[in-house]
Amino acid sequence: MSKNLKVCYERILPRDLQLSLPRGNSEAARMTRAAIVISKRWANGSTLRVRFMGGDAAQHDIVKQFAPQWSKHANLKLNFNNAPDAEIRIAFQAGDGAWSYIGKDCLDIPRDQPTMNLGWQDEGVILHEFGHAIGLIHEHQNPQGGIKWNKENVQRDLSGPPNFWDPATIEHNMFAKYAQDQINGTALDKKSIMLYAIPKTWTTDGFQSEPNEVLSATDQTFIGSTGVYPGLGQPSTGPVELAVAEMTATSAQIGKNGEEDLYKFTAAQAGRYTVETEGSTDVVMSLYGPDSQTKLITQDDDSGNNQNARIIADLTPGAYYVQVRHFNAVDGIGSYSIMVSKSGAGNSQAVGQSRGAARPSKGSRK
Numbered sequence: 001m002s003k004n005l006k007v008c009y010e011r012i013l014p015r016d017l018q019l020s021l022p023r024g025n026s027e028a029a030r031m032t033r034a035a036i037v038i039s040k041r042w043a044n045g046s047t048l049r050v051r052f053m054g055g056d057a058a059q060h061d062i063v064k065q066f067a068p069q070w071s072k073h074a075n076l077k078l079n080f081n082n083a084p085d086a087e088i089r090i091a092f093q094a095g096d097g098a099w100s101y102i103g104k105d106c107l108d109i110p111r112d113q114p115t116m117n118l119g120w121q122d123e124g125v126i127l128h129e130f131g132h133a134i135g136l137i138h139e140h141q142n143p144q145g146g147i148k149w150n151k152e153n154v155q156r157d158l159s160g161p162p163n164f165w166d167p168a169t170i171e172h173n174m175f176a177k178y179a180q181d182q183i184n185g186t187a188l189d190k191k192s193i194m195l196y197a198i199p200k201t202w203t204t205d206g207f208q209s210e211p212n213e214v215l216s217a218t219d220q221t222f223i224g225s226t227g228v229y230p231g232l233g234q235p236s237t238g239p240v241e242l243a244v245a246e247m248t249a250t251s252a253q254i255g256k257n258g259e260e261d262l263y264k265f266t267a268a269q270a271g272r273y274t275v276e277t278e279g280s281t282d283v284v285m286s287l288y289g290p291d292s293q294t295k296l297i298t299q300d301d302d303s304g305n306n307q308n309a310r311i312i313a314d315l316t317p318g319a320y321y322v323q324v325r326h327f328n329a330v331d332g333i334g335s336y337s338i339m340v341s342k343s344g345a346g347n348s349q350a351v352g353q354s355r356g357a358a359r360p361s362k363g364s365r366k
Contacts, residue, residue: 040103290318
């Protein structure tokens with residue numbers, strides 16, 4: 001019996017209520033692995049602002065003490081400035097458990113609501129929840145995981161104190177899996193901070209894991225690896241400046257697996273702007289701003305019409321950032337060009353559209 005085991009749960013958005021099930025049951029895919037949700041990663045090199053919504057000075061201090069350990073290994077920074085529009089907003093409700101939204105899902109939460117709750121605080125819990133906040137999932141939800149659950153025991157224990165989970169919460173957080181193309185993962189790491197303490201009574205084959213209170217060596221390596229948040233400590237050249245000019249394209253190349261290119265342009269006047277790519281390389285393009293690398297305006301993965309990425313947005317004056325990566329975030333490379341143009345005043349909306357050279361359908365992309 002494990003009735004007193006405290007377990008964190010992921011807060012999910014409605015679009016994520018139905019996770020895709022993985023295919024295959026190979027022997028190599030039988031265990032849990034560290035993984036990050038590709039679509040929920042923050043822009044590499046971002047500074048994430050943190051706001052405390054309640055709690056006392058002692059609670060704030062313990063978060064400030066342990067959470068920045070991720071920044072020692074990931075190319076991300078944390079700024080505890082209590083900004084009203086901070087990306088990460090922390091509550092300390094003792095009766096609400098420990099939970100966090102995943103990565104950029106935090107941007108979809110109203111500013112007067114928390115994106116994380118720390119119902120109890122210690123080093124392991126804080127590191128675990130901030131792992132979620134920067135995009136990491138529970139290891140056992142990797143599609144290559146294969147824990148043989150004793151579902152009856154899991155449901156019995158988690159439905160009681162101190163968690164009091166309902167059946168849907170248990171299903172999503174314990175048994176559901178992400179699709180293979182949604183994540184970037186590593187080999188099995190039973191010492192990962194993102195792995196639950198799993199008692200033997202929860203499995204049918206004797207698998208168990210102990211509570212992990214610190215970042216494992218694999219956690220430290222993985223979070224700073226290519227395709228996650230690489231480049232910590234390396235000289236930064238900053239984003240590439242793009243001119244706002246009709247028919248003036250900048251040539252670029254995704255030269256290595258997991259590379260993300262960052263651009264910046266200035267909207268000197270309010271109006272409708274078009275950001276678009278050309279070429280045969282299949283890219284995903286995200287637009288952030290104004291004056292922020294974390295405020296996502298819109299994104300186009302060009303999957304709808306099998307064409308180049310194109311974003312049309314009505315922008316106010318300010319600096320804007322464009323992030324470009326290959327559709328295949330794990331091992332896609334290739335060249336492309338990008339351009340920004342202004343077509344006049346708009347009506348304060350953003351839409352993703354496409355045009356240009358046709359490419360393979362989503363089902364056949366590599």
